[in-house]
Amino acid sequence: RAALTPAAAATEAAHQAAMDGYLYFYPLVTMDLTRRQFTHPSQGAQGAPSNAFLHVRALPQPGAAAPWANPDMLRSTGWLDLTAGPVVLSVPDTQGRLYTLTLLDMWTDVFATLGKRTTGTAKGNTVIVPPGWTGTLPSGMARIDAPTAHVWAKALIQTGGLADYPAVNALQDGFTLTPLSQWNLPAQSQRVKSDPNLDLKIPVREQVESMPTDAFFTYAAELLRKNPPHATDQPVLAPLRRVGLIPGRTFDFDRLDHPAKQGMRRGLRAGRERMEAAAGGTLRAVNGWQQETASIGVYGSAYLRRALAAQAQPGSGLPEDLAVLLLAADSQGAPIDGAHRYVLRFESGQLPPAGALWSLAAYDGQGMPVANMLNRYALGDRAPLRYNADGSLDLHVSHAPPAPEDQANWLPVPASGPVTLLLRVYEPGPALLDGLWMPPPLVRDGPPPPAEAAHREETLDGAGMTAP
The missing domain is CATH 2.60.40.1610 (Domain of unknown function DUF1254)
Structure with a gap:
């Protein structure tokens, strides 16, 4: 490979620094805009x-x-x-x-x-x-x-x-x-500072992802003066120093030479492209359920992972407090549609491993709860659920009501169109956190009743066949 000219080398160095810097600063800029909007x-x-x-x-x-x-x-x-x-x-x-x-x-x-x-x-x-x-x-x-x-x-x-x-x-x-x-003094009225330069109408994510290179890194440098980096951040900060972005100091993009400016602009675009390409890449899918496998809440030096978490859901807590699993496909891999009936069967001893509680909620294609005759938007272990004789639990997911004896276990959904289910497990046990437990598949039109299923399996085994 031919040696780069000094100008090309400077552009490449600035490109790499800005790409890594964009991922590094994305959560900080997101948090500050979120804070300023909320407290305005x-x-x-x-x-x-x-x-x-x-x-x-x-x-x-x-x-x-x-x-x-x-x-x-x-x-x-x-x-x-x-x-x-x-x-x-x-x-x-x-x-x-x-x-x-x-x-x-x-x-x-x-x-x-x-x-x-x-x-x-x-x-x-x-x-x-x-x-x-x-x-x-x-x-x-x-x-x-x-x-x-x-x-x-x-x-x-x-x-x-x-x-x-x-x-x-x-x-x-x-x-x-x-x-x-x-403390221990009469309550005092707060003096609220004005923030005339803040855009309250445009969502935070849209603002962050549309910032020009100079504005983004100038804002990030200002925030870095108030929010000290972690001791382990030196490897990402050292290349930024070479383009003039130094912790504790203001950053003047206009003072950079042309190769550095060009490299930083390309690097910011590359950082955005990396986030777009990597989105969803750490999801684990089993039985149609999606579970995040990467760390959440504490990120260390996993700057891309931290940026993606800030992009998707800023303010995520620890999975030890709440684990959320998403289901958008049935047992055949088809999208869930309100026009069909479904059954989610937890076998005996295989309920969600919750130290506190669990719930299953239904949402429409826009992620909204759907009006229904019961005003019921979730089912969980706090509800008076009806268990099968063998200890298994069938949850019925449909628009039309199931048989009267099954309505205690009915989760209503829209009459048609996309449906997404979220399973929330509060204080999940090690089996879920370690990926050893996953929810069962959602079966369209429902599986056979427990007694019938047992008889069918027995018949197949007796014929020397393996039950599917």
Whole structure:
């Protein structure tokens, strides 16, 4: 291979640095735009100021839900601003009720979780401390050191539906954020900063993926001044230094020479192309179900994986708290369509390995819950399900009601068109986390009843054949 000219070598070096840098910075830029949109004063009931929670008080209903809405939990979300000092996170006594409160840094890494699985359900106050803080905390308060000065807090609290809302809403009010400097003082009104340069109409992902090269890396460098990199990030930061992007300093794209500018523009495009090509590449498919096999919530130096997670679902928590599996195809590999009847059979002893609970929810082609006569959008272990005599469980997925004796196990879907099922497993066991357990296939028009299936298998075996 012929040696590159100095200009070509500079272009190639800038190309590689920008490609890797785009993947590295994508989550940071995504998180900051998400934070700024959520805390903007004009958001009203769709957001909240820094150091305050927005509580969603009811489960989503058809026509008024975000895509893939959770049918089991009410949500509370807030952004902590630690730039002026620590913030006290207070949680109520949920008296054994399941909840998970996830804390994410600006790199989308989960650095702490509170809740039934990790800290229990007792009342308590925890101080979230910014990097480099050396003050003294009040006695009796736990301390968690945040890697960055802004933190995303996301809480999920179990609810039993409409009749349970008052109890859950009262618990939500017990989740509060208070600057340590105001602890035990009368509540003070917050001084909200204006943010005139923020676009509130264009979704965050669209903004990030349409930024020109100079704007993207200038913004990223500014964020890097406020959000220190991890100690293990040196290999991706060193090449960026050679094009003038140095942690702790502003970045001036206009000062670069032409080869470096050209290389960075090409590198940013290459980074976007890498993300597009790799999307979905770590999904494992068994029986039509898709499960993410790559790490979620903590990414280390897997920058492409972290960028893809921030692109698909920023703010993902740990799979140890919640695992979600998606089904879009039946046992024959055909798309699920509301025009057909289906049965999902869990054999005896093969129910989802949930330490807390599990649920199966149905969505239409846009990821929305579908109106139905029962106002039922999910089935799970909290429902009065009817089990077969052999201990197996048949869940009926269809638009038309099944036989009366099966309606306790009926999950309604649209009359026609695409259907997607999501299985949520809270506090999943090792069998699921390690890929040793997967849900059964969804069978169109249903499998034979348990007794008939057993008789058929016995007949085939008696003829010296292997049952299919």
